[in-house]
Amino acid sequence: MDPKHKIVLQRNRRPLVVDLKPSELYDGLLEKGIFTQDMIDEIKSSGTRRDQARQLLCDLEKRGSRAFPCFVQCLRDAGQLPLAELLLGGEAPVQPLVPTALEAIHPVLQPLPVSSPMDVDRPGKYIAPICPIQRPSDTPSPSPESEYRIPRPPRRTRKDSIQSYKMDASPCGHCLIINNVKFEPNANLSNRTGSNVDCDKLEKRFKSLNFIVAVKTNLKYKQIRHELSVLSKMDHSPFDCCVVIILSHGTEVNHNRFPGAVHGVDGPAVPVQFITNYLNGQHCPSLQGKPKLFFIQACGGGEKDTGFEVSPDEVEPCIGGADDQTDAMPMSSSSDSLSTSDEPDARATLPTPSDILVSYSTFPGFVSWRDPFSGSWYVEILDHILEENAVTNDLVTMLMMVNNEVSQNSAKGLYKQMPGSFNFLRKLLYFQTQSQGQTPA
Template sequence: MDPGHRSILRRNRTNLVVGLKPSELYDGLLEKGIFTQDMIDDIKISGTRRDQASTLLRDLERRGSRAFPCFIQCLRETEQHSLAELLLDGQPPSQPLAAPPPLDIIRPVLPPLPLSSPLDRDRHEQDIAHVYPSPRPSTTPSPSPEREHTKRIRKDSIQIYKMDASPCGHCLIINNVKFEPNADLSNRTGSDVDCDKLEKRFKSLNFIVLVKTNLKHKQIRHELSVLSKKDHSQFDCCVVVMLSHGTEVNHNRFPGAVHGVDGPAVPVQFITNYLNGQHCPSLQGKPKLFFIQACGGGEKDIGFEVSPDEVEPCMGGADDQTDAMPMSSSSDSLSTSDEPDARATLPTPSDILVSYSTFPGFVSWRDPLLGSWYVEILDRILEESAGTYDLATMLMIVNNEVSQNSAKGLYKQMPGSFNFLRKQLYFQTQSRGQTPA
């Protein structure tokens, strides 16, 4: 793009992001050859309307000398004339674009309590009971003291996700083992062990499990798109497991990216966006869980010295391998987005949990015979504790146990999670079959 045109776009970026209607421009930009369909798809799943506008403007700067005039033409064709004139003038608008009016909040109005003297106490208490009625006593018998020690008691429906559908939901596992020669990535020996463990584990937790092996980056996106278009209305949860090489990318929500067997990577943020409340309506308000066994970067953590009482030494194998690639500089890297639009619903990334096998920027270790540290311990903790603990507690246990391992007697690994769940999550188990009451 001509430097002058790029300067105009950047100078007016704030007003463009506020006022642009990107969804109306996609067809025109595609027909004029400015963007490919893959690029349009990436913009669509980048987040809110503002996120899409920001991504579109960023990518537009890289699309050659025709991009700016074609963009102006598309603005006129979609009747976004004020923005077209703004760019042609190269000046800020005389009046800023108006923000949407605030939502009216309606609150119930309670009648004032009547004033009374001490002599009217009985009548006063009746008035209070009329305005603030007491809850009706429960007809459900109280659990016996013995059951209280063996069964988790649900305090109220707000605190725990509903997880009693049968099946509970879909689980997609993408297992990339053999990489193409031009990808410059080693084969991931031992990943099949991870895949078999997690396939059996999530079947035991009453999920419909689908395994896909050795997918290219476009095939990864296709499978996620197919999953997002399913009707999840009869299910309570959805799980995605990614087993592959990984890399570090710029991001504005979730770090990291996962490589296809052909080399290019799919950012974790894009992976989560397929199932968020905006792009998968039938999963709105339901937990979406992502488990990422891949490196978050190329750094190797040698840890720090602590008292012997702090840890129980656990050694990894001498042949442990990593799933690392250097930080990506591809167009898949995500820039910092603008302020999100005001919403009267749940936030777009709500009810999402992303569990990473390692801290962003660092390698993740895998034994060629036993599989990865993270999956081995995650599978065991789910087996031992899914009937007792909620997911967040179990992942804390996983973090602690993985942190005890050492690769080649030196290197460490620290898993972690980006947790945007709003409630506690208890999996179904074969012995119980449903979430606690």
């Protein structure tokens, strides 16, 4: 595809994903030789209407110089005129090239960088050339059958075959938010001023993403375990996803899978690897093969990151508040917080489960910063990124955006923070948006 046409598709990706009706284009794209039936079947299997639109646009960019004008013509033929005009941008209509008989026979072949008498009189015209095989002059003359061959169609890469999770159930799934703000005096942990701001943002955000949201406040160690157990015993069969969000103080612990732990308001900490085990395929069969997402706003330890110097062009300065606080506790080695002798549903000997993503507000071992008035850096930016990009981007891409923006903040003009995630998802994950929940896919 012409680079300028790729740019047009990329610039208009958001309205295309929102409004495109792929099912009305399949016959035309197949008839014009842009896609094969196998490719169209793969697009149809990618999920919701928006998932199919994303896959179609991604594949379209790889289908040669005829793909863009044929796509525009298909939009016109299907009555999707606003999108066709959007792509043309006021220019004269692009006329699709009429395929020759040879093109009709081999619609997926790509032109090779060789010249041939067949294309001298028609510059720019796509022809599937018959290419002579070059052989050393001292070799015997080959038989006529082996002298010429038709080039094979390009192979689809592994990246092209990445699927998307099914995310069209309504509601999409359960979202549990545990918000620990006020800690008991004997816990030796400060109250987390500003955490209610985080909680309110995330409750509204995940409701807008079509989740059933339950908020639990100021839970002790055993209460955290109880709520996770209750969640794991629910029947998630009607749903496509499950989300757990924990806002609390955190600490670094010994681990063999997922680092970190979060504190109950009474002091003891629940290791993150125990938290994820509640929803893995063995303990929650109705979530097998479905994405389980965990968002942890807590410190990963007590170390403060002062960062390193870079060129001013490398960052966009963004200064945190002078009163920013941390959610840190020193590293715990207490056998009580790690004991599994009475917890058969959280054995550390289970294999690492699939379809799980754990997003941490900070790198393991380091503190996480929170403003008493506007909430934590991580949640504020996560909420903003979801609001602006959930329509068009997958979750992993959006978390990379979060990482970049948070990394540019500074606490007290000195300290930095770097979020990250442990990703065991097998497919791309696109959230539902409010407009998706209101219109059929």
